[in-house]
Amino acid sequence: MEKALVAFLVEDLKKFSYQKEEFLALLKTRGIEAVDIISQRLVHPVPATYFGYGKVQEIGEVLKKHNLNLLAVGGDLTPTQAKNLEELLEVTVVDRTQIILEIFAEHAHTHEGKIQVELARLMYNLPRITGLGRVLSRLGGGIGTRGPGETKLEVLRRTIRKRIADLRRELKEIEQNREVKRSRRLEAGVPIVALVGYTNAGKSTLLNALTGAGVLAEDKLFATLDPTVRKLTLPGGQKLLLTDTVGFIENMPPLIKEAFKSTLEVVYEAELILHVVDGASPYREEQEAVVEKILTEMKVKAPVITVYNKVDLLPEPVLFLGKRAVAISARTGYNIELLLKLIEENLFWQEITVKAVLPFARAFKIGELKENLKLINLEYLPDGIEVTVAGPRERIARHLGREKLEEINGEKLVWT
Numbered sequence: 529m530e531k532a533l534v535a536f537l538v539e540d541l542k543k544f545s546y547q548k549e550e551f552l553a554l555l556k557t558r559g560i561e562a563v564d565i566i567s568q569r570l571v572h573p574v575p576a577t578y579f580g581y582g583k584v585q586e587i588g589e590v591l592k593k594h595n596l597n598l599l600a601v602g603g604d605l606t607p608t609q610a611k612n613l614e615e616l617l618e619v620t621v622v623d624r625t626q627i628i629l630e631i632f633a634e635h636a637h638t639h640e641g642k643i644q645v646e647l648a649r650l651m652y653n654l655p656r657i658t659g660l661g662r663v664l665s666r667l668g669g670g671i672g673t674r675g676p677g678e679t680k681l682e683v684l685r686r687t688i689r690k691r692i693a694d695l696r697r698e699l700k701e702i703e704q705n706r707e708v709k710r711s712r713r714l715e716a717g718v719p720i721v722a723l724v725g726y727t728n729a730g731k732s733t734l735l736n737a738l739t740g741a742g743v744l745a746e747d748k749l750f751a752t753l754d755p756t757v758r759k760l761t762l763p764g765g766q767k768l769l770l771t772d773t774v775g776f777i778e779n780m781p782p783l784i785k786e787a788f789k790s791t792l793e794v795v796y797e798a799e800l801i802l803h804v805v806d807g808a809s810p811y812r813e814e815q816e817a818v819v820e821k822i823l824t825e826m827k828v829k830a831p832v833i834t835v836y837n838k839v840d841l842l843p844e845p846v847l848f849l850g851k852r853a854v855a856i857s858a859r860t861g862y863n864i865e866l867l868l869k870l871i872e873e874n875l876f877w878q879e880i881t882v883k884a885v886l887p888f889a890r891a892f893k894i895g896e897l898k899e900n901l902k903l904i905n906l907e908y909l910p911d912g913i914e915v916t917v918a919g920p921r922e923r924i925a926r927h928l929g930r931e932k933l934e935e936i937n938g939e940k941l942v943w944t
Contacts, residue, residue: 530560532598532622533591536567537578546811550778551602553728554627558634563594577616578609588617600627604781607656625652625781632784640702647695648783654688657681718900719768719875719923721760722795722830724823725804726815727775730837732756734804734858735772738868762872763865767899771798778818795823798830799920800875807836807855831874835867881918884928888912893927900927 534555538544544567552562568583577584578601591599597619605613605623613621629652632645723731739758756772771794795801801823805816816834823832833852840857854870856863881904886893891913897903901919908914917924 530598531563531594531596532560532600533587533594533596534562534565534600534602535579535587536565536602537573538567538569539571541569543814546814547602547778549811551600551624551627554624554631555600557631558627560598560600560627562600563596564590566590573603573609575606576608577612578603578605579613584613584616591617591619598622604779610656625783628777628781628784640699643695643699643702647692647699648781648786650688650692650695651783651786654685654692657684657688719766719799720794720797721768721770721800721802721871721875722798723770723772723802723804724795724819725775726806726819727777729775729804729806729815730858731772731775731804734802734835734837734856735770737858737861737864739770762875763868764872764902765898766872766875766902768871768875776819776822778814780822792826795826795828795830800871801828801830801832802835802871803832804835804837806838808838808841812836833867833870833874880920880924881916882924882928883914883916885909885912885914896927 532555534552536544536548536551548565555562566583566587568579570580574580579587587599591597599613599617599619599621601613601621601623603623604625605621610621610623629645629649633649636642636645723735725731735756735758739760758770760768760770762768773792773795803816803819803823805812805819809815831852833854836853836855837858839855840860840862852870852874854863854867856867858864894903894906894913894915897915897917900923901917903915903917905916906913917928
């Protein structure tokens with residue numbers, strides 16, 4: 529395990545304890561041990577060196593004391609700040625975004641995930657190669673000439689920009705293929721339920737508990753990055769697609785948001801959101817607020833069930849918390865049946881009930897109705913098969929729009 533000195537700039541004292549613990553967890557996930565921790569209270573970072581010059585000198589002394597050659601900064605450095613710190617301290621300097629990117633690179637396994645991570649890393653590194661050009665340019669060249677270092681820098685930049693363009697083009701193709709699959713799912717009328725939550729809240733463990741997906745689930749930040757979609761059958765017999773998403777984190781680096789935005793688009797298509805919260809975390813409220821803020825910024829309109837996970841780790845048992853909230857343990861199975869019931873109730877929250885008579889030639893639709901709607905009654909008549917179904921207006925329109933329907937609970941059905 530690598531060893532590092534960890535340095536923080538404290539801009540908000542109330543948030544510092546939480547931010548410190550989270551960054552130390554990121555370092556642990558990356559395989560870096562924090563030998564010592566140093567901090568400075570400042571309202572804003574110093575433009576040239578992030579920390580004040582006196583604090584930089586103190587950091588240098590602590591690095592020498594522990595014989596360390598790695599400084600991990602618990603914030604985001606500009607390319608200039610990173611370069612200046614490395615030159616002043618003569619050690620390798622990494623910031624929070626770089627640590628997250630390295631974790632993502634280690635945990636991405638699918639082709640798409642690897643492309644997304646590589647794109648984010650190249651975008652991060654592109655503005656940070658200027659210092660390399662200065663070093664290379666000293667190798668030759670005179671007045672009025674272009675040194676070989678400058679030429680190599682330009683070649684390197686062009687290479688990176690070309691690779692970025694290629695990766696974006698490849699991601700676009702992947703997105704188009706995903707869009708085709710999404711369209712097919714929508715046409716089939718299978719509802720989508722999306723799992724969202726702070727990183728390490730237990731989304732993958734819950735996905736495994738509900739569907740037997742066999743997805744990697746570890747007690748680490750960003751243990752799984754690759755989107756997973758699995759079928760789930762509810763107690764009432766209805767089928768849905770349960771999809772996982774990349775975990776959220778406070779102040780998610782913009783490069784990560786940009787690279788993974790396509791995998792988050794499923795949240796817009798979901799008819800129901802399961803917001804998984806680490807119910808045993810001492811920072812539960814802060815993490816819950818971060819996810820709620822992101823969902824608000826994304827303008828998500830689907831109803832949300834808050835799922836407080838890991839309650840088996842709490843000293844006192846937690847009971848059912850409300851109409852759209854439930855306390856569970858994905859690991860032990862505690863309250864999983866209650867969660868399934870909540871999903872069923874909330875997924876059909878705009879439910880209407882109708883009757884339709886299917887011609888015998890369209891009897892094949894009965895199986896489709898069982899999977900996608902609540903089939904309340906089935907009766908064979910001389911002129912066809914009478915079915916009574918319940919479900920959201922849009923889904924009934926999708927599956928029975930061609931049939932002659934009879935209202936049951938006062939809803940006027942208008943197909944668009």
